[in-house]
Amino acid sequence: MSVALNLSTIKNMLPEEIELIAVSKTKPNSLILEAYEAGQKDFGENKVQEMAAKHDDLPKDIRWHMIGHLQRNKVKYLIHFVHLIHSVDSKRLLDEIQKQAHKIDRKVAVLLQIHIAKEDTKFGLDEQELDAILKEKSTYSHISFKGLMGMATFTTDTHQIDTEFAYLKSLYDRIQSRLDQPAHLSAGMSADYPLALNHGTTMIRIGSAIFGHR
Numbered sequence: 001m002s003v004a005l006n007l008s009t010i011k012n013m014l015p016e017e018i019e020l021i022a023v024s025k026t027k028p029n030s031l032i033l034e035a036y037e038a039g040q041k042d043f044g045e046n047k048v049q050e051m052a053a054k055h056d057d058l059p060k061d062i063r064w065h066m067i068g069h070l071q072r073n074k075v076k077y078l079i080h081f082v083h084l085i086h087s088v089d090s091k092r093l094l095d096e097i098q099k100q101a102h103k104i105d106r107k108v109a110v111l112l113q114i115h116i117a118k119e120d121t122k123f124g125l126d127e128q129e130l131d132a133i134l135k136e137k138s139t140y141s142h143i144s145f146k147g148l149m150g151m152a153t154f155t156t157d158t159h160q161i162d163t164e165f166a167y168l169k170s171l172y173d174r175i176q177s178r179l180d181q182p183a184h185l186s187a188g189m190s191a192d193y194p195l196a197l198n199h200g201t202t203m204i205r206i207g208s209a210i211f212g213h214r
């Protein structure tokens, strides 16, 4: 298993404008460095402490993406370095990000996570909550609203996944003009990214297909 080879195989299949986030959660710095040396600069993590430790130890031009459920009391540990928070799943979390970003006078980029899966174990906003947040967008002086993120149901039923990604894309198209440009739609993981590509994703989050199984 070669990280560099996996990366180039995936990259060769991707349209040039699609951004690839290498999901390095649970993986050691040595493997992250292999990907980094092969040219990968965007990495995704789902735990704040792990991401902060990796940020401390690894090259400073790595762009760190928070992709997992983020607890409000942990926001302060990533606010100064995070590149993009994909997983804003409540207004209360957004309020905390605004508060901490204001404190350090940094504008922080976020995606609003939409609940598109059938499973209720996955986090995210519904359409009404999304609209309510966007209505108050101008009150968030230190947040840059960059787009939407979604996770499809974990299933082999491709029709189900297609339906979920299509729904996410329709929401994205509806609100696109209200976002800070260039806007992003973050959808697709190792198992379902070819489907996400059919539904207008601009950012895919790939872990196991690059680094091997966790």
Ligand SMILES: *Cc1c(COP(=O)(O)O)cnc(C)c1O
Residues within 6 Å of the ligand: 023, 025, 046, 067, 068, 151, 188, 189, 190, 191, 205, 206, 207, 208, 209
């Ligand atoms: C782990 C994770 C991924 C990557 O999953 P793989 O199946 O390993 O590609 C993508 N997005 C989120 C939110 C994750 O937690």
